[in-house]
Structure formats: structure tokens, C-alpha cells
Amino acid sequence: MKFTTLTKVTTDSSLPLLLSMARSFVTPLYRAAFLTGAVSSGVLQRLSGRGADVDTLAGALGITDDRQLLRAWLDLGVRIGELAVDTGTYRLKSRTAKALALPRNDTVAAALEEVVRFHLPVLLNAPAMLRSGQRLTMADQDGAIIARSSRVVQPFVEEAIERVLDRAAPLRLLEIGCGSGDYVRYAAQLNPRLTALAVDYQAEVAAAAAANVTRWGLSDRVEVRQADVRELDLEPQFDLITMHNNIYYFPVEERTKLLEQARSLLAPGGRLLLTTACRGGSLSVEVLSLWFEYADFGGALPEATELADQLRKAGFGDVAVRRLIPGDQFCSFVGGNTAGTTKEHSA
Ligand SMILES: C[S@@+](CC[C@H](N)C(=O)[O-])C[C@H]1O[C@@H](n2cnc3c(N)ncnc32)[C@H](O)[C@@H]1O
CATH class of the missing domain: 1.10.10.10 (Winged helix-like DNA-binding domain superfamily/Winged helix DNA-binding domain)
Structure with a gap:
């Protein structure tokens, strides 16, 4: 030089x-x-x-x-x-x-993949997407990576299921957006008299869940169906409806209607259990929220109070919000198919 x-x-x-x-x-x-x-x-x-x-x-x-x-x-x-x-x-x-x-750290490895493959591109491409009008689609996700990385909240979701599930009485469960089917399996293990319908919108996800259900020896108690929950035409028959980690797959303005429709599938006295990361948590959750805002099918992650209001507007009673991870905004929402009061708990 x-x-x-x-x-x-x-x-x-x-x-x-x-x-x-x-x-x-x-x-x-x-x-x-x-x-x-x-x-x-x-x-x-x-x-x-x-x-x-x-x-x-x-x-x-x-x-x-x-x-x-x-x-x-x-x-x-x-x-x-x-x-x-x-x-x-x-x-x-x-x-x-x-x-x-190490196999025991697979969830963390998947979380790294999720950050690099999905979070970085939305930060990188947001202004260009706004200029071109392009939006993210469900095909921009990799269901297998998301399924592995979402295991990080599994113990907390299971705890929420334990809290609402009757262990002895015959129980009819509908799981919306079942993913791998792991949470239906968990509920079926807790209550041997439980029967379930598990639906997922993505054909390959539903097929994988159905294969899992067969492998777990649960085919006589659990039916898996590929369906958009918004198009399910069923009698009100379910004692429990569960929705884990997918409320943000629905646009914010459609959520009350979706919850109303879920309530219409509940038997009298039935309950909805919804778990989701809410706004105000970690930075990764905020980027996840941005991803769903830029998607052509979903919307921002909810504020806990906003989602509780939507449940009430959808006709749920006894709405209870519980923070499942101390110091974080991963919450469960339980609502009953009866008019009633609202209780708020923290972890
Ligand atoms: C992040 S995954 C969560 C899977 C599983 N509930 C869990 O917690 O591991 C969200 C799932 O919701 C499903 N889903 C999204 N929109 C749906 C709809 N309209 N009807 C049924 N399933 C839907 C997706 O296909 C995806 O498998």
C-alpha cells in the first residue's frame, strides 16, 4: 500500500x-x-x-x-x-x-434456523415488499422448522392443558391447527376417555399428524382432518376446543368472528383454551409479530388485553388470562360457553 x-x-x-x-x-x-x-x-x-x-x-x-x-x-x-x-x-x-x-438442544438449533431463515428476511425486505405490494405467504414458512422451534413452549402449553382438562369424564376435543398432533396426544394421555377431532389447514401438516396419530396407536380415538377451521360445518358437540400458537394465522379483524365460530361448535358449558405469545415479550416475539403483519393471511400477535376483549365480544364468559412464563408474555386464555365475569391471573 x-x-x-x-x-x-x-x-x-x-x-x-x-x-x-x-x-x-x-x-x-x-x-x-x-x-x-x-x-x-x-x-x-x-x-x-x-x-x-x-x-x-x-x-x-x-x-x-x-x-x-x-x-x-x-x-x-x-x-x-x-x-x-x-x-x-x-x-x-x-x-x-x-x-x-446435541440432540437435546434441537429446539435451540431450530430457533436459530427460524431467526436466520424467517426473521432476518422480513427485516431485510420489508420496505421493498411495501413498494412492490408483495406479501409473505404460508409457503414462505417451513412447517418442520417451526414445529421444532415451537417445542420451546411445550411444557407451558402442557401445563395449561393440565389445568383445564377433566381427567375422568368422557370428553370431546376439537384442536384447531394441530401441527404435529403432540398436544392432542398429551390430552389423550391425560384422559383415556377423550376422543378428538384435530384439524390443520396445511395438507402436509395434517398428513404428518395423521401418521403420528397412527404411530401412537390413537387412531380409534383421534381423527385428523385437513380443513380450514373457518369452513368446518359441525354440530355443537365439543367439551373443549384448543388452539395453540396460531391465533396470529388469522387477520386481527377476523379474530372475533373466528372465536364466535369456535364457540358455536362448543356444547353448552364447553370451554376454549387458547395459548399464544402476546405482544410486549422478547424481541424475537416482536419480529415474529412483524412477520405475520407482512403475511397475506395473518396479523400481528395480540396484546393480551385485546385478545381477552375479542373472546368476550365472541360471547365467551368467565374469560381467564394467565401468564404462563414468568417475565414473558406467553399466555393462556380460557373462556366458557356461558355468559359471565372476567378473571385475570398472572404467573
Ligand atoms: C405454528 S403452528 C402450531 C402448531 C401446533 N398447534 C403447535 O402449537 O405446535 C400453526 C398451525 O396452525 C395451522 N393453521 C393456520 N391457519 C389455519 C386454519 N385456518 N385452519 C386450520 N389450521 C390452521 C397451520 O397450518 C399450522 O400447522
Whole structure:
């Protein structure tokens, strides 16, 4: 570098900004993107506890050509500090890479994938989407990643189910947007006389839930149907309707009508249990909310008070709101198919 160039660079006021930017977010962004690629390709899991050379990794990934390019990507992982290499054998190096590779941390690995694959693009593309009028669609989600990352709230949802579910009497359950069907299974385990209809709008999700129900030996008690809940034409027959983690799949202005329709499917004295992340929680929840605002099918995550009001407007009585995670805004809402009063609890 010529002396004049060096003087120019070191006195340029943009240089400290560039260096600080690299330190504070460019490197963490690269790490997050590399780790996401390593998790979703299975490289991280393959390297857990043992090393592998590029040929072994290429074989595991089904890569027949371009081994040089795979090596270049792995070497970048070494440069970032996530991997180490010794005489051609790659190993996990960072504590984060080693932890994310463990099966027990799959939920956290999926949460990282969700942030990188879905949260970053909405922050990146929002103004361009507004200019072009383009919106996110259900196809922009990856149901499998969402199903894995939503497991983070599973113990809290299960606790909410335990609180409302009668364990002994015969009980008819409708689950709206059942996903994998895990929560229907949990309810069926708690009450051996429970029978259920589980519906999900996405055909591949409903098919996977139906396969799970068969595998769990519950086909005689649980029917899975691919359906849009708004088009269900059924007699009022359910003692309990559950809706977990999906109220934001419906536009805000349609929620009262949806809840009214859910109530119309309840037997007299039946109850609705709804669980959802609400506004005012963590930053990730706010970005999730933005994602659904930019979707052509959903809407922002609800404020807890707003959703409780919508339940009352839909005719539910004895509306009870409970914060399930201390210090966070993940809440359960219970409403009865009777007119009544409102109770508010906190965790
Ligand atoms: C984030 S997932 C939650 C799945 C599951 N309830 C859980 O908590 O793990 C939301 C689910 O709601 C389903 N869903 C969205 N809109 C729906 C509709 N109109 N009718 C039925 N299911 C719907 C989606 O297909 C998706 O599987």
C-alpha cells in the first residue's frame, strides 16, 4: 500500500465505524449464518463428538461433485472459529457449535434456523415488499422448522392443558391447527376417555399428524382432518376446543368472528383454551409479530388485553388470562360457553 493511501485510510472517519461494525454485528451474523447452514445440512450433527474429512462429509451430504467448494465452506467455518481442522479432519471447535449439535438442544438449533431463515428476511425486505405490494405467504414458512422451534413452549402449553382438562369424564376435543398432533396426544394421555377431532389447514401438516396419530396407536380415538377451521360445518358437540400458537394465522379483524365460530361448535358449558405469545415479550416475539403483519393471511400477535376483549365480544364468559412464563408474555386464555365475569391471573 502506498504511504498516501495508508494515510488516507487511517485518517478516514469511516474506518473506525467499519471496524466497530465488523466486531459488533458482521462477525456474529456470519457465525449465525454458518451455524444455520451447518445445522440444517446435518454437518454439525455429523461432526458431533468425532471428526470427518471432506470426502466423508460430502458422502454424508450426498454431494458428488464440488468437493473443493465444500472444503472452501468448511474452511470458512474454521476461519470464523466454529470448526477446527487438523490434517484434513474437521471437528467442532466453538462451545456453541458443540452444544447446538446435541440432540437435546434441537429446539435451540431450530430457533436459530427460524431467526436466520424467517426473521432476518422480513427485516431485510420489508420496505421493498411495501413498494412492490408483495406479501409473505404460508409457503414462505417451513412447517418442520417451526414445529421444532415451537417445542420451546411445550411444557407451558402442557401445563395449561393440565389445568383445564377433566381427567375422568368422557370428553370431546376439537384442536384447531394441530401441527404435529403432540398436544392432542398429551390430552389423550391425560384422559383415556377423550376422543378428538384435530384439524390443520396445511395438507402436509395434517398428513404428518395423521401418521403420528397412527404411530401412537390413537387412531380409534383421534381423527385428523385437513380443513380450514373457518369452513368446518359441525354440530355443537365439543367439551373443549384448543388452539395453540396460531391465533396470529388469522387477520386481527377476523379474530372475533373466528372465536364466535369456535364457540358455536362448543356444547353448552364447553370451554376454549387458547395459548399464544402476546405482544410486549422478547424481541424475537416482536419480529415474529412483524412477520405475520407482512403475511397475506395473518396479523400481528395480540396484546393480551385485546385478545381477552375479542373472546368476550365472541360471547365467551368467565374469560381467564394467565401468564404462563414468568417475565414473558406467553399466555393462556380460557373462556366458557356461558355468559359471565372476567378473571385475570398472572404467573
Ligand atoms: C405454528 S403452528 C402450531 C402448531 C401446533 N398447534 C403447535 O402449537 O405446535 C400453526 C398451525 O396452525 C395451522 N393453521 C393456520 N391457519 C389455519 C386454519 N385456518 N385452519 C386450520 N389450521 C390452521 C397451520 O397450518 C399450522 O400447522
